[in-house]
Amino acid sequence: MEAELSDGSEYPSTRSHLSATFQPLSVALPTLDETTSLTHTIDCLVRDLRPDLAQILIIVCDRSTPETLKRAEAAAEQYPDLVGIHWQDLPYFGGAVRKAVELTTGSHTLLMGSDLETTPEDAPALVAAAKENPTAVITASRWRGGGCEGYNPVKLGANWIFQRIFALLYWTKLSDMTFGYRILPTHLTREIQWEELRHPFVLETIVKPLQLGVRVVEVPTSWTARVEGESVNSFMRNFEYFRPGLRVRFMSRDAILGKRD
Numbered sequence: 735m736e737a738e739l740s741d742g743s744e745y746p747s748t749r750s751h752l753s754a755t756f757q758p759l760s761v762a763l764p765t766l767d768e769t770t771s772l773t774h775t776i777d778c779l780v781r782d783l784r785p786d787l788a789q790i791l792i793i794v795c796d797r798s799t800p801e802t803l804k805r806a807e808a809a810a811e812q813y814p815d816l817v818g819i820h821w822q823d824l825p826y827f828g829g830a831v832r833k834a835v836e837l838t839t840g841s842h843t844l845l846m847g848s849d850l851e852t853t854p855e856d857a858p859a860l861v862a863a864a865k866e867n868p869t870a871v872i873t874a875s876r877w878r879g880g881g882c883e884g885y886n887p888v889k890l891g892a893n894w895i896f897q898r899i900f901a902l903l904y905w906t907k908l909s910d911m912t913f914g915y916r917i918l919p920t921h922l923t924r925e926i927q928w929e930e931l932r933h934p935f936v937l938e939t940i941v942k943p944l945q946l947g948v949r950v951v952e953v954p955t956s957w958t959a960r961v962e963g964e965s966v967n968s969f970m971r972n973f974e975y976f977r978p979g980l981r982v983r984f985m986s987r988d989a990i991l992g993k994r995d
Contacts, residue, residue, distance in 0.1 A: 756868045757841035758788035759861070759917065762834030764827055765792055765806060767799045768848045771962055775846075776809045776817065778854035786861050788840035790817045792848075793830040827914075828928070828935030835923045842868070844917050845939065849960040852915040856955045864917045867951050871943050872917040874955035875910035884959030900937075900979050904944050908952060911940045912975060915955060922948065927992030934975045941982045942990050 761779060765772055776790060790813070792806045803819075810817040822833040831845055842864055846852040856874060863872045876882050877897065882890060893912065900911055914936040922943060930938045944950060982990070 755841065756865045758786055759842040759844055759864070760788050760834070760838035760840035760920070761790045761844045761846065762831050762838070763790060763792050763846065763848045764822075764830035764834075765794055765798050765802050765848050767802055767962070768960075769799075769801050769805050769962060771850045771960065772802065772805045772848040773809065774850065775848050775854045776813070779857060780813055780816065782855070782858050783861060787816055789838070791834045791837055792817060792819045793822050793833050794819060795822050795825070795830065824931055826931045827933050828931040828938075831935060831939075832928055832931075835920075835928075838920050838923070841920055842917050843920050843923050845936075846915050849962070851957055851960050852913075853955055853958070856915075856953070859953050859955075860915070860917050863951050863953050867949065869919060870949040870951045871919075871922070871940065872951050872953060873908070873910070873940060874913055874915035875908075875952045876913055876955060876957045877909040878952060879954035880956030882957040885957065896975065900941075903979070903983055904941060906944060906950070908940070908944075908950060910952070911979075912937050913955075913957075914939075916940070918943070925991055927990065930978055932974060934978050937975050938978045938982065941979060942985075945982055945985060945990055946987060 763772070763775065772792075779787065779790060790809075792809065794803060794806060806819050810819055818837075820833060820837060822830045824832055835843065844857065844860065846854070846857070852874070860872050860874060864870075877894070897909055897911060901908055914933075916939065918939065926942050928935065928938060940950065
């Protein structure tokens with residue numbers, strides 16, 4: 735495990751008693767066309783993290799397939815005290831996670847996928863790190879873990895270059911700023927003004943905390959390509975990550991928090 739503290743003073747809200755403790759966390763699970771992967775993810779979370787779970791928020795939309803909805807309903811029936819199904823208001827992946835953020839009741843919020851590309855068996859390692867570092871953002875890194883199985887070689891090379899560029903830009907040793915497998919203190923998800931709707935939202939959830947001076951801890955993980963459904967994050971859309979990555983670096987604290995002069 736490797737910790738990284740960004741330059742600047744620590745974000746003031748992280749000094750409060752409320753954010754300095756880890757209590758049961760909420761899990762955000764956006765869905766589209768996952769079936770057995772969704773079921774496996776939820777079963778793993780309940781099996782390995784039951785005492786640490788406040789809720790599992792399955793986020794669905796008008797593009798979620800009938801089979802996905804059936805799997806979600808089955809999970810809600812099997813774990814009625816934990817699993818809830820919610821329809822997103824804003825579109826795309828970022829809109830799904832932003833909906834979950836509105837509903838979270840835990841002290842922390844775990845962002846992950848339901849397609850097994852965010853290995854659910856690694857969730858206990860992220861939670862353990864969050865308990866040790868409750869004021870920090872905990873993020874999984876494929877580059878410090880077991881590698882990427884089934885990742886397009888061209889995209890993998892481009893990803894490595896992107897990570898190096900933005901690590902330098904933000905003066906950080908973080909190795910995987912674009913992987914959507916991380917835990918954030920819930921108060922932080924509520925105080926930051928989020929803007930992205932598509933997959934660059936993942937980068938936004940790390941660069942805005944960094945810009946605020948929030949500590950970020952990396953935990954190794956592995957990545958395996960999804961075996962069902964199709965990714966909606968095309969290669970060309972990866973270039974959209976540059977927009978928030980560059981813009982946020984020059985944002986003020988007040989702008990990140992949505993405060994007006």
